[in-house]
Each structure stands twice: as structure tokens, then as C-alpha cells.
Amino acid sequence: MQMPTTQLLFDGGVSGLVIGLLAIGIVLVHRSTRVINFAVANMGLVGSVLFALLVVRWNVPYWIALVIALVVGTLFGALVDLAVVRRLFRAPRVILLVATIGVAQLALTIVTGLPDLDDYASESYPVPWGGAWSPVDGLRITGAQLSVLVTVPLVALLLGLFLSRTVLGRTVRASASNPELARLQGISPK
Incomplete structure (x- = not known):
């Protein structure tokens, strides 16, 4: 193999x-x-x-x-x-x-x-970065791949911070966990 x-x-x-x-x-x-x-x-x-x-x-x-x-x-x-x-x-x-x-x-x-x-x-x-980069033999990194490598972890990190550190994010999480309790507290689950 x-x-x-x-x-x-x-x-x-x-x-x-x-x-x-x-x-x-x-x-x-x-x-x-x-x-x-x-x-x-x-x-x-x-x-x-x-x-x-x-x-x-x-x-x-x-x-x-x-x-x-x-x-x-x-x-x-x-x-x-x-x-x-x-x-x-x-x-x-x-x-x-x-x-x-x-x-x-x-x-x-x-x-x-x-x-x-x-x-x-x-x-x-x-893509914001053009061309290609070869840091080692047998590996070619394009601008599109570099964009993905930078953007995806950044978006995931910012989304996690938003949902765990902001009032709106915690409200969304709480509303999703228990919509009935959210309605009782005056939070619209919509």
C-alpha cells in the first residue's frame, strides 16, 4: 500500500x-x-x-x-x-x-x-494572496488554500468568543437551550 x-x-x-x-x-x-x-x-x-x-x-x-x-x-x-x-x-x-x-x-x-x-x-x-508557496519538497500552498488556513480558524475563534463572551451570544445560547424559559424571561427565541 x-x-x-x-x-x-x-x-x-x-x-x-x-x-x-x-x-x-x-x-x-x-x-x-x-x-x-x-x-x-x-x-x-x-x-x-x-x-x-x-x-x-x-x-x-x-x-x-x-x-x-x-x-x-x-x-x-x-x-x-x-x-x-x-x-x-x-x-x-x-x-x-x-x-x-x-x-x-x-x-x-x-x-x-x-x-x-x-x-x-x-x-x-x-483571493487576497496570489501565487503559490512551497515551504518543503512535495508541498505547494496556493493563495486560496492560504486564505482558508487563515480565515476558517479565525472565524471559528471569533464565533466561539462571540457565543461565550458577549451578552447577545450568551442570550442566544440560553434561548436555544431552553426556549420556554427564555420566553418566561422576556427573550424571544426567534
């Missing part, structure tokens, strides 16, 4: 970080709403595709495009929350679960309606 290469192990670790971040999102949504959200990954599609279009097709500077994409993605999430989640909050959880599949399809439909990047096939998805 052949041992996996250093590059293969590294690539698996980077992919695992991305999947782990998605898992954190699924767990947080489930803990707070008791619903498995099948749209967790697709909720970011609208902002991420818009970001790629802004940078690659329309030559908007990277950091400005990032802010615009984050704002648009946040607005899409807020709109979904107001239009779908809050309306179905008191419905059986299976109804809301099925609605998340519809939200995932809505995000895909919106992305499909955006212009294509087919004419820009040589361009890759924009």
Missing part, C-alpha cells in the same frame, strides 16, 4: 477545514432553531458569485468588492429570514426543513440568472 503524499494530506486538511466550517453553521442553526438547514452552503452563493463577477468581470478592486458581496449576502440572508423562516417559525419543523431546500434552490436560481464568467476562463476565483 502506498502512503499518501504530503500534498494530498495538506489538501485534505484544507478541504476538511471548509467542511468543518459548514458543519459549524449546520450545528448552530440546528441548536438555535431545531431545524436542519439544507441551505447553509447555498446561502453564501449569492454573495460569492457576485464577488467573483465584481472582481473578474467588472474590475472592481478586491476589498471593495468583498465588502459589497458581504453586504449583499447579508441582505439575502435577512430577506430569507423575514420571508421564509419567521413565517414558518411556528410550523412543524419538517415544514421549515423542506423550506430550507427551497431556499437552497432559490439561491441557485439567482446565481444562474447572473452573468457567466465563461469568457474569463483563464481567471480563477479572486
Whole structure:
């Protein structure tokens, strides 16, 4: 049996970080709403595709495009929350679960309606660091992988600090743990 290469192990670790971040999102949504959200990954599609279009097709500077994409993605999430989640909050959880599949399809439909990047096939998805780095033989770290290595642990750490150290974070955790007691204390579990 052949041992996996250093590059293969590294690539698996980077992919695992991305999947782990998605898992954190699924767990947080489930803990707070008791619903498995099948749209967790697709909720970011609208902002991420818009970001790629802004940078690659329309030559908007990277950091400005990032802010615009984050704002648009946040607005899409807020709109979904107001239009779908809050309306179905008191419905059986299976109804809301099925609605998340519809939200995932809505995000895909919106992305499909955006212009294509087919004419820009040589361009890759924009990352803050370009190029590649080879710290040891048999290992090549790209800018995209470096972005994942920096961003995912930082987001997980900040999310953990938010949920454990802030009043709002502790309120969210308490409300998710016992919604009935939260209502008695005047905290809306929504």
C-alpha cells in the first residue's frame, strides 16, 4: 500500500477545514432553531458569485468588492429570514426543513440568472494572496488554500468568543437551550 503524499494530506486538511466550517453553521442553526438547514452552503452563493463577477468581470478592486458581496449576502440572508423562516417559525419543523431546500434552490436560481464568467476562463476565483508557496519538497500552498488556513480558524475563534463572551451570544445560547424559559424571561427565541 502506498502512503499518501504530503500534498494530498495538506489538501485534505484544507478541504476538511471548509467542511468543518459548514458543519459549524449546520450545528448552530440546528441548536438555535431545531431545524436542519439544507441551505447553509447555498446561502453564501449569492454573495460569492457576485464577488467573483465584481472582481473578474467588472474590475472592481478586491476589498471593495468583498465588502459589497458581504453586504449583499447579508441582505439575502435577512430577506430569507423575514420571508421564509419567521413565517414558518411556528410550523412543524419538517415544514421549515423542506423550506430550507427551497431556499437552497432559490439561491441557485439567482446565481444562474447572473452573468457567466465563461469568457474569463483563464481567471480563477479572486483571493487576497496570489501565487503559490512551497515551504518543503512535495508541498505547494496556493493563495486560496492560504486564505482558508487563515480565515476558517479565525472565524471559528471569533464565533466561539462571540457565543461565550458577549451578552447577545450568551442570550442566544440560553434561548436555544431552553426556549420556554427564555420566553418566561422576556427573550424571544426567534
